[in-house]
Amino acid sequence: MSSIKQFLWWCAGVNEKTLLRYPEEHSKYVSIGATIFFTGLFASIAGGYALYFVFSGSENSIFYAILFGLIWGLAIFNLDRYIVLSIDKTQSTGKQFFQALPRIILAIIIGLVISRPLELKIFDKEIKEHLRVEYLKQQRATIDTLNRTFENKYLVEYGQLSTLKNQADSLESSIKTSRQQLNHEIFGTKTEETSGVLGYGPYAKMKEDNLKKQETYLDTLRSRIQTKESQLLDRKAQEGLLDQKILSDQGLDSVINIAGFADRNTALSNLHKNPDGTVNDATEYAVIFITLLFIFFECLPVFVKLMSGRDTYDNAILSQKTVNNYESDTNVDVEKQALDKLKGHRIDVAIQRRMDKLNDDYENSKLS
Structure with missing residues (x-):
């Protein structure tokens, strides 16, 4: 008999000497043992990857993953073997x-826990793209919040700046109109504001002087606006607002690569939601089916044992247990009867022991 078959029988927890008498059952228990073994192996791989994901970036991440994977796989293997037995x-x-219900419930919990890290790996590309979009939104929202807070803090200064800009805009419009009126006055265009006399006369001179005053005042307003903007810009620099910038593609990649479990898990949970608010059913069902697959795989050893019918090996084991139980009960009766028959002799021995003790005490008292 091959060592592989013996190993798989051991995984199934069978009594090898008993099973050897029933060749028709050999393949069945090889399959049960293989199911238990591969479930433990799969749990070891999944558990190891889960811990590797948790300690990703650490120097000892591989060591922790291997160690935890072995412990987790052996624990699941032992649990499955015990439940099947x-x-x-x-x-x-x-x-x-x-009898199997506690293991089934535990398998569901284990399947949910173990499937998550592997789902994160399966949908790694989609998660990174989702995180890229979310991180950009968060950065823009952070910068907008900081700017609004800064504007509220210097509300008076921004109000003054807004007033100056409104005055400058109004004055620019007025200068444009005045320049047009000056042209009409020089070229003799008759309007409500011009004399209609061709040439550079007193009215043209007056309009030109007025235009120069407006332009001078506009330059003053622009200078004040520039000064106010420079002051606000300096305060932004002092408070660190200018350091808040949208990350480049390379910077985003670095941030995404070190994203923690919580961010990735949230991204996976929201992966089926499109930016427009609709739901991508294909992605949602894919995540659900993968989780169900892990749960089913964890429950598989129990299901295999439950689906298998009662066979000659089970009957032989039951008979052996009955014999062993009867032998154990018989041994108890035999020991009881033996103790009953020895009761008189034990009493004589006890009496003699007490007599010897009394004699010794009497001799010691005489010597003292």
């Missing part, structure tokens, strides 16, 4: 199911 095939289907 503890299912009594001589009981009814309902009782067998209730």
Whole structure:
């Protein structure tokens, strides 16, 4: 018999000497053992990757992943092996199911926990793209919030700047109109504001002087606006607002690569939501089906044992247990009867022991 078959039988928890008498059942328990083994192996890989993901970037991340993966895989393997061994095939289907129910519940929890890190790896590209969009939104929102806070803090200064800009805009419009009137006056165009006399006369001279005054005042306003803007810009620099910039593509890639579990998990949960608010059913169902697959795989050893019918090996084990139980009970009766028969002799020995002790005490008292 091959060592692989023996190993898989051991994984299934069978009594090898008993099973050897029933060749028709060999393949069945090889399959059960293989299911338990591969479930443990898969749990080891999934658990190891989960911890590697948690400690990603650490020098000892691989060591922790391997160590935790082995411990986790052995724990799941041992648990599956025990549950399969503890299912009594001589009981009814309902009782067998209730025997396996704690393991099924635990398998669902384990499947949910273990499937998440692997889902994060499966949808890694989509998660990174989602994080890129979210991080850009967060950066813009942060910068907007800081700017609004700064504007509220210097509300008076911004009000003065706004007043100056409004005056400058109004004056520019007025200068444009005055320049047009001056041209009309020089070229003799008759309007409500011009004399209609061709040439550079007194009215043209007056309008030109007025235009120069407006332009001089506009230059003053622009100078004041520039000074006020420079003051506000300096205060922004002092408070660090100018250091807040949108990250470049390279900077975003660096931030995304070191994103923690919480951000990636949130991104995966929102992956099925499109920017316009609609839901991508294909992505949502894909995540659900992968989770269900892990849960089913964790429950598989129990399901295999539950689905297998009662066979000759189960009957042989039941018979052996009955014999062992009867032998154990018989041994108790034999020991009880032996103790009963020895009761008189034990009493004589106890009496003699007490007599010897009394004699010793009497001799010691005489010497003293």
